[in-house]
């Protein structure tokens with residue numbers, strides 16, 4: 001199996017001629033990933049922010065099965081169904097009251113494309129077609145399709161590789177004020193300067209609220225986000241919040257923007273939306289955006305084949321119910337306390353430049369890049385699944401993880417730190 005995989009199958013951001021090892025998985029249950037060779041790994045990644053309730057969950061399995069008996073999929077053009085309506089009702093209820101309209105798509109990146117399109121169509125329809133650029137901050141990650149890539153950090157997003165193909169957007173520096181601190185002097189100065197100069201060309205500001213994920217796992221001040229929202233009003237640009245990674249409780253709030261009390265004009269959701277079962281995403285917007293796009297008979301120009309997939313929607317509704325019926329806040333807060341105590345021990349270690357924790361996210365930042373293949377092998381031998389990137393080792397376990405399993409994960413992080 002691994003032979004065929006190595007010869008023919010691309011893995012994420014990996015060479016196909018000189019691939020990193022990929023460990024064959026036979027099954028997964030709860031917080032355990034079972035390898036083909038029988039070894040079991042404690043999952044520290046939730047499969048990239050998704051599997052918040054763990055794997056192979058009886059309730060989510062049940063939702064999948066009962067929907068499967070009815071239909072796996074029907075087209076959304078000219079048809080609708082209970083699973084989509086029920087999920088839309090739930091999402092509209094749990095997000096800010098102003099967000100009342102929803103567009104379903106198949107992945108986070110696509111939901112970002114749709115958000116960008118909404119913003120551009122909004123201004124176009126209001127007679128300001130010049131407003132079609134995006135403003136964002138460095139250190140962001142919004143997905144791998146071209147529009148989404150254009151607003152990713154230019155360095156880690158490899159803009160040089162795609163120069164001339166990826167649209168050139170406007171970038172302010174990464175927010176410097178850490179989470180939990182009042183806004184540092186000057187932190188939004190360059191953002192304001194860009195707005196001052198280019199607001200006639202800017203459709204929207206897009207950013208990940210509070211937690212920048214794959215662009216560097218950085219947690220920034222709620223004051224910064226509040227300042228961004230007020231700059232958006234001042235310069236008349238839309239605010240797009242990408243909660244694809246942060247949504248559904250990961251940061252300790254159901255949605256990270258709640259830390260700042262900020263409401264987006266357009267909101268992207270994905271990842272944990274189906275509890276890690278199927279790919280599904282949603283883009284929500286408010287009355288302002290809906291009315292702008294719809295003026296003079298305007299329609300949103302998008303329509304994915306698998307739009308509103310019933311199987312994914314059913315699982316997503318079950319996933320949200322499961323989350324809201326659980327004591328997720330208590331769980332995330334316990335995980336946070338434990339991560340703070342146990343990862344905090346590495347703070348003074350040689351080679352460690354920072355340890356930060358927010359909600360069920362724990363990050364150890366090193367002075368230099370980690371040898372991923374080597375670290376991964378050590379982790380697997382230690383019975384844990386942790387996948388570092390760049391100079392970061394991080395944990396974001398399923399919320400259902402127990403204290404002892406989490407201690408095993410935090411202890412294993414040491415394996416990536418090198419000699420003290």
Ligand SMILES: *Cc1c(COP(=O)(O)O)cnc(C)c1O
Pocket residue numbers: 107108109110112141142143144208213214242243244245246270271
């Ligand atoms: C993962 C991610 C995306 C892209 O989602 P995909 O489902 O991988 O396309 C977009 N934005 C953020 C913040 C993400 O973490």
